[in-house]
Amino acid sequence: MQVNRCTPPPRGAGILEAKLANLCAFLNDDRQYPVDPLLKMAMAHFQFEAIHPFRDGNGRTGRVVNIHVLTQKGLLDYPILYLSRYIVEHKEEYYNVLAGVSQRGDWPKWLSYMLQAVAYTAQLTYEKINRILQARDAIQEVIASQTTVRRPDQLTQKIFTQPVTRVRHLTEDRTYAENTARDYLNRLVELGILARKTLSGNHYYLNRELYSILAE
Template sequence: MPEILYQINPDRNVPWNNLPLLPVRKELYLTIEILEKLGDAKAALARLQGRSIVIPNQGLLINTISLQEAKISSAIENIFTTDDELYKAYSDQTNEINGASKEVLRYKEALWSGYNYLRNQDYFDIEYFIKVFQEIKQTKDEIRPDFLNTAIKQSGTGPTAGQVIYTPPKGQAIIKEKLDNLVTFLNDDENFKMDYLFKVAIAHYQFEAIHPFRDGNGRTGRVFNINYLTKKGLLDVPILFLSRYILDHKEDYYSGLSGVSQRGNWKDWLLFMLKAIEYTSMITFQKINEIVSAKDSILEFIKKDTRKVRSPEDLVNTLFTQPFTKVKHLVDSGIYSENTARDYLNRLCDLHVLEKKEIEGRHYYLNLELYRILSE
């Protein structure tokens, strides 16, 4: 009788309490094709890391790119907001924000909350996942209680809509056992030696299969992806558009997850994740170059204008930390007085660098080039 390398889920309608613990047998995924794609993904990610490190003001990337990652990851969960609504909400940062924009901003905060949590300690733990989840959902809820019946069902309106496609483990003791195994796998690089990109892909699947929370597991798992890459030094700051690839290949993403639980198909799952890392590293690299090029070009343009601007570098850096700027931003940062800030922003509108917008009685100044780059 052939050896069973991975015990698949025998019944998708019954809680998968026997979800195999990590690690995964290498025979299930280690092929020439996988190793070649690993090399491609590592090269693309290393190029992105090298580019981001040499940028003097990483605030250019931190706000703009992580905000887009938050928007895209939320869209995977059918939480949609327009760029204008999101950038306005981020610019305002008030308690008046509601709806989809608020959900997206919570994701961004969770991304940074997880990043800072891991900077303050040398390991992952269950508390890390709980804190990220709580930030996303703005709740004090923790691991699913024993009485809760949770099943993942087919979405949409087709003939299979509403059918159960997966039932995660049930019971807090079992869920905690699986999570304990997951964090041990993440932290112990001596006993679980493998490339970090293999490890993040395997861990992402395992977290989604455990499905420890009532809701928000998908977004928590995608925050983890980026936090893991920064924790392991593969990224300096969380600036990867990883959710872009998942959104564009949403069916393949969910098919890959199901392929592991139903057929033990780890090879296709790892190929998907490695392709996602490679592709999104490339497009993030391109966007960084476009942002930096646009910033430098606008700075040079302002310096050549006959009407001199005081502290042009500080002004342009502020304009590129988010698409919508307000007079208040320049005043609060201590760069200019209110009158000077308003005069300079209006002058940049005359030069077609910015576009003035009035929304709900408030004035915003849209950085046209930054908006274009992020929207493409």
């Protein structure tokens, strides 16, 4: 992979396009560039930030590229490993090690930083997933104890699919009829599992526990 060691983004007709094409080839051609996927992700992130193709949003886009590479290479089944938190919390070190590659070719410190970010975030994500599963199981028990609620497992799954649920989320696949769905969601509000919010006349049901875990 051709590395742009200059701090400013590349200038000149066709240069930016050529460097982006080289980056895409590096990411997608594993025969020509047989690099470990984690290292490839870290190297590609640096290269994207060095190319700096946009006037704004390069940092955010680069962080999206991270998760895309890990998913594309089969290290993740779902894009749930968000390195952004680690990078934001260690922003000064992030910029220092980025500059180290640009100015001195110091790849080891950069790669070490990114691997640490992956390890830290993977552990954090693993713990969050376990907490979500525990919360889901506990809430399913409460819902199942409501003897008039049909298919408590499906209702629980629906409210844990995303933090905010609407009546249509329970009716669009015919899990419940509209009146039944509304009644069940309101009952979960009474039980303290959900919080009902009204915006522009529409009712939204917030899963308190799931939101609390995701917000940390």
